[in-house]
Amino acid sequence: MTESRTAKYKVITDDVGYRFIFYCDISDAHVCTTSRIYHGNSEKEALLVAWQTEGREHFNRCHKCGRWVIDAVYNAEVLECVECAPYEAEPKYCKNCGTKIEGYFKICSCCGKKLIYEGSAASNDTKGSV
Amino acid sequence: MTQRVRFKNLERFGFGPNVMKKLRVCSRCGQIVRSRAKTCFDCGERLPKETLFDRYKRKHLKCQNCDTVLTADSLYCSNCGNLLIKGEKTI
Numbered sequence: 001m002t003e004s005r006t007a008k009y010k011v012i013t014d015d016v017g018y019r020f021i022f023y024c025d026i027s028d029a030h031v032c033t034t035s036r037i038y039h040g041n042s043e044k045e046a047l048l049v050a051w052q053t054e055g056r057e058h059f060n061r062c063h064k065c066g067r068w069v070i071d072a073v074y075n076a077e078v079l080e081c082v083e084c085a086p087y088e089a090e091p092k093y094c095k096n097c098g099t100k101i102e103g104y105f106k107i108c109s110c111c112g113k114k115l116i117y118e119g120s121a122a123s124n125d126t127k128g129s130v
Numbered sequence: 131m132t133q134r135v136r137f138k139n140l141e142r143f144g145f146g147p148n149v150m151k152k153l154r155v156c157s158r159c160g161q162i163v164r165s166r167a168k169t170c171f172d173c174g175e176r177l178p179k180e181t182l183f184d185r186y187k188r189k190h191l192k193c194q195n196c197d198t199v200l201t202a203d204s205l206y207c208s209n210c211g212n213l214l215i216k217g218e219k220t221i
Binding site: 100 | 132133137140143144145146147149150153155159160161162182185186189190198199200201203204205206207208209210211213
């Protein structure tokens, strides 16, 4: 997992300090521009304060790849971004062996694999794979 | 819970495919714009045709038969049972 401490950003520097613009790591959408000017010994230091104060609250962190994304591209059901975990419909067939599924089951009765991805944390605990 | 209800519930909180279908991102300034708009209300740039949902579909494996978005490890479509031909991953 390549975890970054903040989302993508641009910095606006002037004599007084720094302002930051944060972007979604997947969609490249402009999410927020800090409303105040941040000071620090370095840009990095100011960035972390700005992120904690104003940026962080607008983002979700993917529990698999560690990217910071907006709500629209976040699969809230498995706490991962939609690139790591696409939305899955209620399965009618097993995605591994193609057996028809009658009713709602989590595991395929034929091959024993998971029918729905439940997130990377859940797949570490059980037999099924992503 | 049916898929439709599930996605509606997600939409209420700003998540899910229905939300992605309604949004586009300006390639110049990154502004999030409703998919009906033709130009960015912030910088005036012409918006890309692709919504966030189109981009999402492009990144994933899709069933050639019913167009369902599938996880990368799928061998069969979980919606129609079609055997997937790997290598024709994305369009």
